[in-house]
Amino acid sequence: MKDQSVVSWSEKMRSVEKEYKRTIEPFRKDLWWYCYRLTGSPWDAEDLVQETLLKSLSMLTKVFQELNLKAYLFRIASNLWIDQCRKGKAAIAGGYEIEWKQDTDASNNLEVIESLDYLVRRLTPKQYTSLLLVDVFQFCAKEAAEILGSTQGAVYANINRARVVLSELNNDLPSEEQLNVQDSSANSATLERLLEGFEKKDPNLIAALLDENVVTEITHAGIEYGKDETLKNSLNDWTQVAAGQGSLRASIAELWGRTVVVESEIKDDGDYLNNIHFIEIEEDRIVYWKFYCFSWELLNAAAVELGLKMNAVNFQGIY
Template sequence: MTLNDLKALGEDIREIEQKYKQEIEPFRSDLWHYCYKLTKSPWDAEDLVQDTLFKSLAVLAKVYQPVNTKSYIFKIATNLWIDQNRKSKYTYQSLNENLNQELTSSYDFQLIDNLDFLIKQLTPIQYVSFILTEAFQFKAKEIARIIPTSENAVYANLSRARSILKNKVERTSKPKVRAVDLTANGPLKVLLEGFRNKDPEMIASVLSEDVITDITHAGLEMGLEETKKNSLRDWKQIVDTQHVIVAEYKELWGRPVIIELEKKLDNKLYLNNIHVIETYENEIIFWKFYCFSWDLMKLAANELGVELNAKYFYHIF
């Protein structure tokens, strides 16, 4: 197969992918928040969402019966997460619990932000059963198809989780971790100045010839020329319409990132983008940004205490 053949095939696949994302779009935010509850990390949640979208589309070609869209993508995400835990040598606990088929609960689970203590005491399947029921209102019969397991096992899993919560005398919560300022040097310092000066050439000057630019949920660019021709050109068109660009190097949720914001005429800051950078020998070899990761960006804006420049975001990609 020639390069041109692959290019034509890629265009066909992109058209199919676009149709698929439009179909699952009504459930995208629910999927992201589900992955966030599973992983406890916005970054890991985003990775799990991407893996879910890739695998769910690939597997779909092998599924011949009708499927419920939401249950289908939740099932793929669940299986991926359980597999990850198994690979991490997660210690499973016994399911020898008394069955409790009472589906109502006296807890307001929507208000519980930190469930770390619960996940440490449950198996992945027990934890998934709990989250799907309490946070996303799935029925036991639906959960049994997602995991898969039996309805009675689902009831047992819920009983286990609720018993742990009910009997927990002390509940400790982690202090809220705000973004921490970091000191940039080398190519990151140049990159920050490039953002602030709205200068794509300055930014390009620290990119490797073989840089990989990963636009989460939108595309992948391989090489400097592709990045200049696409992402940097598009970025320049946007920032030229904006007032003052503020770029900061921070640690956000445990990861060093570049935060790109616009300072508008109202003197308020609006989040444009979040950039994750990898360098080698004073060059940027990998550049990943999240402006199309809708739910992650909303969460980040809230964490940073700024507004979200949603005018430039598009939910379907």
């Protein structure tokens, strides 16, 4: 039996979340790059951004004062990452280097940016975040202290220690540890049929591959439980968008250590990236399907990495 009060609250919360995401939109790009520099992985950065947005929204019910919203978001992200470090869950930063194009007039410390993967291995989490906030993202020491829940003196001490470590860095950087890559040969028949479904724009073929209890996650937009819900929503939306496009190309790629499906539209001047799909398969059925079509920063970085143009310009500012 469905609880209608839960449905009602869900609708209200979606409206509030949508308005909140519109409000923080000017800071999303810097937040994503900050999370990327913390985690060293675009995938982990996307997860940290999503967790930051969810927690920052829920925490607002307990805040009774005016906020510097950008600093507030960076504080939540910093605390989440530091907590993960303390619990031993945070990945080692580094390994996937993508070009950073920040819209700012500030003169960033390029030496720091180029050495972050080295520094994160040799600094405490607070030393690392202090350096990142001040030397890369141009927060003043007072703002960095507020973000980290610390003092200006502690921030200065952390930065000084980090700069000493940076000064010791020579040209012989240690080699990066290779991350485990998902076996792309597993369930290859299911993946091949999925690629065929994309290229033929055939929702029935795709639907036939879904497990009855599939979980479909549209990053930053929603989550669906079960095949029926996915058919009614995400797959239906994809079908309508695909119908208005030209020929599609779907391929399997290794992107930043993860096996993904790359979906693009074929145009006269090349392929344009539509979406990145992460798929988990059990017993020839898709049990988890994650869309990144609303992950603007990640898609831009992926397009550069894959040598594609961007097709989803309409997704910027969906909030």
